[in-house]
Amino acid sequence: MSNIRISNLSFRYDDSSENIFNKLNLNLDSTWKLGLVGRNGRGKTTFLNLLRRKLHGLGEIQTRLSFSYYPIKVEDQKNITLYELQKQVAFEEWELERELNLMNVNPNLLWQPFNTxxxxxxxxxxxxxSFTDKDSFALIDEPTNHLDEDSRKEISNYLGKHEKGYIVVSHDRDFLNQVTDHILAIENMEIHLYQGNFAAYEDTKQKRDEFNREKNQKLKGEIRTLNESRLRLKGYSSKSENQKNAKAHSNEIHANINKGFYSHKAAKVMQRSKNVERRMNDDIQAKQ
Known part of the structure; x- marks a missing residue:
């Protein structure tokens, strides 16, 4: 068993001004069967490529594991399948046959040209x-695309029973429910880890979203109240400032004597009002 530790990982493409990921921190156990989910274009394949060092961001990815990747690109599809795969990946024939047998696939396919x-x-x-190397961690990108129902079941049975952990990307909810015990969800430049399969993730996310909606409505109400209080405070401090003007006390016998008093009083009120307003502004900004 080993871990994949991700610390303060940020990444953006050279032609973009916005980060795909911003200061990710994750600690993943290599025995977990992880489903990676998120809307299209939010960074699922990018994350896999960061793990396998095809892309490089700021921060650290620490692990003693090597990574295998599905699907590799088959260069010469007319070549015998076994020979073509051995040109790209170091493995013994028996290792691949072992995995095909676990998948209930006839190993004789290896002696056919790949394009047949x-x-x-x-x-x-x-x-x-992807599973021939016992010391590698599989990164699997959309394995059920263009498969019929029977083939999807064979693959889900294979992954579900496999002793090794992996990360799999898929839009197939039923498939993810069968082959995962943890979910990595890409949300707002972050990746959140959830325990359980995709159904458990959806339930947790729905409850969290409902809590956030209620919290958001409450904060909007508090912001509205603070803004109203701030406006009232401004009106009060302005009124106090006006009292410094001697004309406001033209009918008073001791207007000239009281001018200094009102000026000092107004200055204190103004300073106190500014301090309160500054605290209100900070509170409003925090709630926003």
Whole structure:
């Protein structure tokens, strides 16, 4: 068992002014079967590429694990499948046959040209390849695309029973429910870790979103009240400032004598009002 420690990881593409991720901190156990979810374009494949060092951001990724990746690109599809895969990945024939047998796939497929395999057979062979190295951690990007129902079941059974951990990206909810025990959810430049499968994640997220909506409404009400109080305070301090003007006391016998008194009093009120208003502004900004 090993861990993947991610500390203060930030990343953005050179042609963008906005971060994809901002100061991520995660500690992932390599025995976990993790589902990576998020809306399109929010960084799922980018995160996998950061883990496998194809991209580099600010911060640290610490682990003793190596990473395998699905799907690799098959360069010469007319070549015998086994030979072509061995050109790209170091493995023994028996290791790949072991994984294919676990998937209930005939290992004789390895002796056919890759382009003669069906789409489902190609997917299964490349997925099995990701698990040939016992010391690697599999990163699996959309393994169920273009598969029929039977093939999806075979792959979900294979992953569900596999002893090794992995990260899998998929939009198939039923598939994720069968093959995950933790969920990584990309939300607002952050990745949040949830325990349980996709259904458990959805339930937790729904409850959290409802809590946040209620909290947001409460904060909006508090901000509105603070703004109203701030306006009243401004009106009061302005009235006090006006009292410094001797004309406001033209009918008073001792207007000239009281001018200094009113000026001193107004200055104290103004300073106190400014202090209160400054605290109100800070409170409003924090609540916003």
């Amino acid at each position: 395999l069906s789409g489902g057979e190609q997917t299964k062979v490349l997925l099995a390849l």
